[in-house]
Amino acid sequence: MITPELEKLILSGNASYNTFVIGGSDKSILNVSNNRFIVITDITYFHQVNLPEETDNLIEYRDLNFLLKDRLNTQLRIFSKKSNNLFLFRNMLNIERYSNSGPLLFYVTDNGQTHLSTYLVHDQDVSFSFCSAGDQVTVVNGFSPAESIGFAPPFDFGLQGQPGALIVPQVTKFNLSNTRCVPAGNKYKVPLVTQSFEFMTDFNAGNKLQNLDNASAYPIVLVGYVEINGSPTNIGATL
Secondary structure: OOOHHHHHHHHOOOEEEEEEEEEOOOEEEEOOOOOEEEEEEEEEEEOOOOOOHHHOOEEEHHHHHHHHOOOOEEEEEEEOOOOEEEEEEEOOEEEEEOOOOOOOEEEEEEOOEEEEEEEEEEOOOEEEEEEEEOOEEEEEEEOEOOOOOOOOOOOOOOEOOOOOOOOEEEEEEEOOEEEEOOOOOOOEEEOOEEEOOOOEEOOOHHHOOOOOOOOOOOOEEEEEEEEEEOOHHHHHHHO
Protein backbone atom coordinates (compact mmCIF):
# COMPACT_ATOMS: atom_id res chain seq x y z
CA MET A 1 0.00 0.00 0.00
CA ILE A 2 1.32 3.44 -0.90
CA THR A 3 1.22 5.70 2.16
CA PRO A 4 0.59 9.47 1.93
CA GLU A 5 4.29 10.06 2.64
CA LEU A 6 5.35 7.80 -0.24
CA GLU A 7 2.81 9.47 -2.51
CA LYS A 8 4.32 12.87 -1.71
CA LEU A 9 7.78 11.59 -2.65
CA ILE A 10 6.43 10.22 -5.95
CA LEU A 11 4.57 13.42 -6.85
CA SER A 12 7.59 15.56 -5.96
CA GLY A 13 9.81 13.56 -8.31
CA ASN A 14 11.94 12.08 -5.52
CA ALA A 15 10.53 8.56 -5.99
CA SER A 16 8.82 6.38 -8.57
CA TYR A 17 6.36 3.50 -8.41
CA ASN A 18 7.55 0.33 -10.16
CA THR A 19 6.43 -3.24 -10.72
CA PHE A 20 8.50 -6.41 -10.81
CA VAL A 21 7.35 -9.91 -11.80
CA ILE A 22 8.97 -12.83 -10.01
CA GLY A 23 8.45 -16.49 -10.84
CA GLY A 24 9.26 -19.07 -13.47
CA SER A 25 12.11 -20.18 -11.23
CA ASP A 26 12.96 -21.04 -7.64
CA LYS A 27 14.66 -17.68 -7.21
CA SER A 28 14.46 -14.14 -8.64
CA ILE A 29 16.55 -11.08 -7.78
CA LEU A 30 15.50 -7.43 -7.91
CA ASN A 31 18.47 -5.11 -8.32
CA VAL A 32 18.54 -1.91 -6.29
CA SER A 33 20.66 0.90 -7.73
CA ASN A 34 23.31 2.77 -5.79
CA ASN A 35 22.03 5.80 -3.91
CA ARG A 36 18.53 4.34 -4.03
CA PHE A 37 16.34 2.29 -1.74
CA ILE A 38 12.97 0.66 -2.24
CA VAL A 39 9.82 0.04 -0.25
CA ILE A 40 7.87 -3.04 -1.38
CA THR A 41 4.24 -2.03 -0.97
CA ASP A 42 2.26 -4.84 -2.64
CA ILE A 43 2.62 -8.56 -3.28
CA THR A 44 0.13 -10.59 -5.34
CA TYR A 45 0.75 -14.34 -5.32
CA PHE A 46 -1.03 -16.42 -7.98
CA HIS A 47 -1.80 -19.91 -6.78
CA GLN A 48 -0.18 -22.73 -8.75
CA VAL A 49 -0.76 -26.47 -9.01
CA ASN A 50 2.87 -27.52 -9.69
CA LEU A 51 2.07 -30.69 -11.67
CA PRO A 52 3.88 -32.01 -14.77
CA GLU A 53 2.57 -30.80 -18.11
CA GLU A 54 2.39 -34.26 -19.65
CA THR A 55 -0.37 -35.24 -17.22
CA ASP A 56 -2.56 -32.43 -18.57
CA ASN A 57 -3.51 -31.94 -14.89
CA LEU A 58 -5.47 -35.21 -15.07
CA ILE A 59 -4.82 -37.26 -11.94
CA GLU A 60 -5.96 -40.73 -10.90
CA TYR A 61 -7.66 -40.89 -7.52
CA ARG A 62 -4.99 -43.19 -6.08
CA ASP A 63 -2.31 -40.61 -6.92
CA LEU A 64 -4.25 -37.50 -5.95
CA ASN A 65 -3.22 -37.19 -2.30
CA PHE A 66 0.32 -38.34 -3.01
CA LEU A 67 0.82 -35.70 -5.70
CA LEU A 68 -0.87 -32.86 -3.88
CA LYS A 69 0.31 -33.23 -0.29
CA ASP A 70 3.71 -31.69 -1.06
CA ARG A 71 2.28 -29.02 -3.36
CA LEU A 72 -0.51 -27.45 -1.35
CA ASN A 73 1.79 -24.99 0.42
CA THR A 74 4.35 -22.66 -1.13
CA GLN A 75 6.88 -20.71 0.93
CA LEU A 76 8.33 -17.40 -0.22
CA ARG A 77 11.28 -15.72 1.46
CA ILE A 78 12.02 -12.07 0.62
CA PHE A 79 15.35 -10.84 1.90
CA SER A 80 18.32 -8.56 1.45
CA LYS A 81 21.22 -7.72 3.73
CA LYS A 82 18.93 -5.23 5.44
CA SER A 83 15.79 -7.24 6.15
CA ASN A 84 14.24 -10.69 5.93
CA ASN A 85 10.57 -11.70 5.63
CA LEU A 86 8.93 -15.10 5.24
CA PHE A 87 5.51 -15.80 3.68
CA LEU A 88 3.62 -19.09 3.46
CA PHE A 89 0.75 -19.51 0.99
CA ARG A 90 -1.75 -22.35 0.82
CA ASN A 91 -2.58 -22.88 -2.83
CA MET A 92 -6.24 -22.81 -3.77
CA LEU A 93 -6.98 -25.63 -6.20
CA ASN A 94 -9.99 -26.85 -8.16
CA ILE A 95 -10.40 -30.64 -8.17
CA GLU A 96 -13.14 -31.90 -10.51
CA ARG A 97 -14.22 -35.40 -11.50
CA TYR A 98 -13.27 -36.08 -15.12
CA SER A 99 -16.07 -38.58 -15.91
CA ASN A 100 -18.68 -40.72 -14.19
CA SER A 101 -17.45 -43.96 -15.75
CA GLY A 102 -14.14 -45.74 -15.98
CA PRO A 103 -11.24 -45.05 -13.60
CA LEU A 104 -11.52 -42.27 -11.05
CA LEU A 105 -9.82 -39.35 -12.79
CA PHE A 106 -9.76 -35.74 -11.63
CA TYR A 107 -8.77 -32.44 -13.20
CA VAL A 108 -6.60 -30.38 -10.85
CA THR A 109 -6.25 -26.70 -11.68
CA ASP A 110 -5.08 -23.63 -9.81
CA ASN A 111 -7.55 -21.00 -8.71
CA GLY A 112 -7.23 -17.41 -7.54
CA GLN A 113 -4.59 -15.22 -5.97
CA THR A 114 -3.59 -13.72 -2.64
CA HIS A 115 -2.84 -10.00 -2.31
CA LEU A 116 -0.78 -8.58 0.56
CA SER A 117 -0.15 -4.95 1.41
CA THR A 118 3.37 -4.62 2.77
CA TYR A 119 6.03 -2.09 3.76
CA LEU A 120 9.36 -3.84 3.24
CA VAL A 121 12.39 -1.55 3.09
CA HIS A 122 15.51 -2.66 1.17
CA ASP A 123 18.59 -0.64 0.24
CA GLN A 124 20.40 -3.48 -1.56
CA ASP A 125 19.52 -6.22 -4.05
CA VAL A 126 16.49 -8.26 -2.99
CA SER A 127 16.12 -12.04 -3.32
CA PHE A 128 12.74 -13.75 -3.79
CA SER A 129 13.11 -17.48 -3.11
CA PHE A 130 10.41 -20.18 -3.40
CA CYS A 131 10.11 -23.72 -2.08
CA SER A 132 7.37 -26.26 -1.37
CA ALA A 133 6.18 -27.19 2.11
CA GLY A 134 4.69 -30.66 2.58
CA ASP A 135 3.28 -32.81 5.36
CA GLN A 136 4.61 -32.36 8.87
CA VAL A 137 5.39 -35.10 11.36
CA THR A 138 5.66 -34.33 15.06
CA VAL A 139 9.05 -35.38 16.39
CA VAL A 140 9.11 -33.69 19.81
CA ASN A 141 6.26 -32.96 22.21
CA GLY A 142 6.53 -31.12 25.49
CA PHE A 143 5.40 -28.27 27.68
CA SER A 144 6.14 -24.68 26.80
CA PRO A 145 9.21 -23.69 28.85
CA ALA A 146 8.48 -21.98 32.15
CA GLU A 147 10.55 -18.94 31.16
CA SER A 148 8.51 -18.41 27.98
CA ILE A 149 5.07 -16.81 27.58
CA GLY A 150 1.85 -18.65 28.34
CA PHE A 151 -1.16 -18.96 30.60
CA ALA A 152 -2.91 -21.94 32.16
CA PRO A 153 -5.91 -23.53 30.40
CA PRO A 154 -8.56 -22.70 29.38
CA PHE A 155 -7.00 -19.38 28.26
CA ASP A 156 -3.90 -21.04 26.76
CA PHE A 157 -1.94 -24.32 26.82
CA GLY A 158 0.03 -23.37 29.91
CA LEU A 159 3.71 -23.47 30.81
CA GLN A 160 5.91 -26.13 32.32
CA GLY A 161 5.04 -26.45 35.99
CA GLN A 162 1.60 -24.83 35.74
CA PRO A 163 -1.36 -26.95 36.92
CA GLY A 164 -3.28 -28.35 33.97
CA ALA A 165 -0.65 -27.41 31.39
CA LEU A 166 -0.98 -29.28 28.09
CA ILE A 167 1.74 -30.80 25.94
CA VAL A 168 2.21 -29.18 22.52
CA PRO A 169 4.41 -29.96 19.50
CA GLN A 170 7.71 -28.15 20.00
CA VAL A 171 9.58 -29.27 16.90
CA THR A 172 8.06 -30.59 13.71
CA LYS A 173 9.46 -31.47 10.35
CA PHE A 174 8.04 -31.73 6.87
CA ASN A 175 8.46 -35.01 5.08
CA LEU A 176 10.71 -33.17 2.64
CA SER A 177 12.87 -31.20 5.05
CA ASN A 178 13.59 -30.24 8.62
CA THR A 179 11.23 -27.61 9.93
CA ARG A 180 11.22 -25.51 13.06
CA CYS A 181 7.74 -24.99 14.42
CA VAL A 182 6.91 -23.36 17.73
CA PRO A 183 3.16 -22.75 17.64
CA ALA A 184 2.77 -22.06 21.36
CA GLY A 185 5.61 -19.62 21.86
CA ASN A 186 8.23 -22.11 23.00
CA LYS A 187 11.77 -20.84 23.34
CA TYR A 188 15.05 -22.73 23.46
CA LYS A 189 17.91 -21.35 25.49
CA VAL A 190 21.41 -21.33 24.07
CA PRO A 191 24.36 -19.64 25.78
CA LEU A 192 23.58 -15.95 26.38
CA VAL A 193 20.79 -16.06 23.79
CA THR A 194 17.08 -16.85 23.95
CA GLN A 195 16.03 -18.02 20.50
CA SER A 196 12.54 -18.33 19.04
CA PHE A 197 11.56 -20.14 15.85
CA GLU A 198 8.74 -19.57 13.43
CA PHE A 199 6.89 -22.11 11.33
CA MET A 200 9.05 -22.57 8.26
CA THR A 201 10.69 -25.12 6.02
CA ASP A 202 14.32 -25.18 4.96
CA PHE A 203 15.41 -24.45 1.41
CA ASN A 204 17.06 -27.58 0.06
CA ALA A 205 17.11 -29.88 -2.97
CA GLY A 206 14.24 -31.97 -1.62
CA ASN A 207 11.64 -29.20 -1.62
CA LYS A 208 12.57 -27.27 -4.74
CA LEU A 209 9.58 -26.44 -6.92
CA GLN A 210 8.99 -28.95 -9.70
CA ASN A 211 7.75 -28.84 -13.29
CA LEU A 212 8.90 -25.28 -13.94
CA ASP A 213 8.43 -25.84 -17.67
CA ASN A 214 4.66 -26.05 -17.16
CA ALA A 215 2.76 -22.74 -17.45
CA SER A 216 0.39 -23.72 -14.63
CA ALA A 217 3.16 -25.03 -12.39
CA TYR A 218 5.74 -22.27 -12.04
CA PRO A 219 5.10 -19.52 -9.48
CA ILE A 220 4.03 -16.01 -10.42
CA VAL A 221 4.12 -13.08 -8.01
CA LEU A 222 3.51 -9.45 -8.93
CA VAL A 223 5.54 -7.06 -6.78
CA GLY A 224 4.79 -3.35 -6.50
CA TYR A 225 7.46 -1.13 -5.00
CA VAL A 226 8.49 2.50 -4.67
CA GLU A 227 12.07 3.40 -5.59
CA ILE A 228 13.31 6.42 -3.64
CA ASN A 229 16.31 8.67 -4.25
CA GLY A 230 18.85 8.64 -1.43
CA SER A 231 19.03 6.25 1.51
CA PRO A 232 16.73 5.50 4.46
CA THR A 233 19.04 7.37 6.81
CA ASN A 234 18.89 10.71 4.99
CA ILE A 235 15.14 10.49 4.38
CA GLY A 236 14.70 10.52 8.16
CA ALA A 237 11.17 10.73 9.54
CA THR A 238 9.49 11.58 6.24
CA LEU A 239 8.46 7.93 5.74
